Amino acid sequence: MSPVLTLFGIFLISSIAKRSSADIPECKYRETIDISRYKKLNDTYVYEGLEIPANLTGEYSFRELSDGSKVSANKHLRACICKDRPCIRICCAHKDILANGECSDGLKKEISLRMLNLTFDDIIQTDPNITELRKMPQYNSTKMIVLREHFQPCDEVLGLKTNEYTMLKDGSILLHPTAEMLSNDQYCLFPQTYSDFPEILWVVNRMCVTRYIPATFGISIISLVCFILTMAVYLYVKKLRNLLGKCLISCLFCLFLEYLIWTLNKINLLYMVCTLVAYSRYFLSMASNLWFAVISYYLRKLFTSLNRHEPRNAFLKYSAFVWISAAIPTGVIYIMNQIWGEDPQKRYLTPLVGFVGCVMQNWGSAYWIFINGPILILTTFSSIMFILTAIHIWRVKREVKRFAKQNERTRPFLDIDIQTYLQFLRLFVIMGVSWLLDKITSLVEDFHYLLGTIIIDISVYLNSGFGIIIFVLLILKASTLELLMNR
Known part of the structure; x- marks a missing residue:
């Protein structure tokens, strides 16, 4: 046997032995606590007056999640403390x-x-x-x-x-x-x-x-970068800074901050401001959905009206509507938490803040009254605007094709359909209709259906990669790239 294989075998055996020695016999992981910061005295560890013998301790290089799965972690010492008391x-x-x-x-x-x-x-x-x-x-x-x-x-x-x-x-x-x-x-x-x-x-x-869904963190990081690039292009190109562009930038800015907060919280950097983060996430979530509703309303009006003139101060009016509408329920929730936030009997009526992560609670009547209900209404409104707009565009294009002369300059029928479908896809995304899937899956999860299925996974991946989708559909298209090159 070669020396390389011998060394590899020794390393493998030592690694297995080291891992096996970490387990504490007849003790579940959830019955242990991390005692790495406690010093060893006379072959025992003292935890809040309780002496823990060394045979009830072990080194762990993983952490067990709530679903029983294990993730790698820095080596730390854990003790089984539920044996004697x-x-x-x-x-x-x-x-x-x-x-x-x-x-x-x-x-x-x-x-x-x-x-x-x-x-x-x-x-x-x-x-x-x-x-x-x-x-x-x-x-x-x-x-x-x-x-x-x-x-x-x-x-x-x-x-x-x-x-x-x-x-x-x-x-x-x-x-x-x-x-x-x-x-x-x-x-x-x-x-x-x-x-x-x-x-x-x-x-x-x-x-x-x-349940931890793999790769969501990495996809969210890429989405953050794509949000920044999309907003940068819209701010850089003057022709994109119209009324629709300003509304899109405002909406994407809210989504960017949401994703940023989620990312920072995922790596445990927001412990000291968890309550503030929870209120901010709710405010930004409401604001982004309101911006989607405003964009849907504006696009519906734009495609069905013959007047292409943008109303004066329209963006200021839309901004006032969005920010005020998002601030009012945020203030109401803050007051309710100050009054009933510590009362378990009010747990279903009060949207508790910062209990499950740095977010509002996701159970009880308050969840539907203040969070899921309003967002579902806004998403449904956006979906209706999208359907009406799509029907109008389809009818117009069908009439154009009917009366168009079949000559060499006319694009093929299939090419026109592909452009129409791409236009529908862009409208579907920038009107926020894609978030309807997220609300439907949330409703299904509340009744404990489809838990752990691929449908839930698809919804999570679409939400994590929303910034990527926006960047591909709005920036990586011929007209936007041409404007960017000309600029």
């Missing part, structure tokens, strides 16, 4: 997550002041048809390990009374009304649980998990 998972709003992963809502101090007592029960299986519950010792808040969890999309908040649940020794919760068992990693407690305990225990049930 019961662990309680309490959700942490994304706006309260620090850069080091800790939660800054001060909840542990609140727990220690209230001295919360929970009675853990144990299941005794006497025979296959009988299950008994045995009372275990009570644990107060000073003896429990509190694990902080992130809110996830599709979370369902349940308000359970004392006779509607039983907490088991392993941290699972038995729901009496439905006889459903929620394991330790299927739920977390709402941060404001302790304001109503023991009358009501607010439990966040993991109805679904976040």
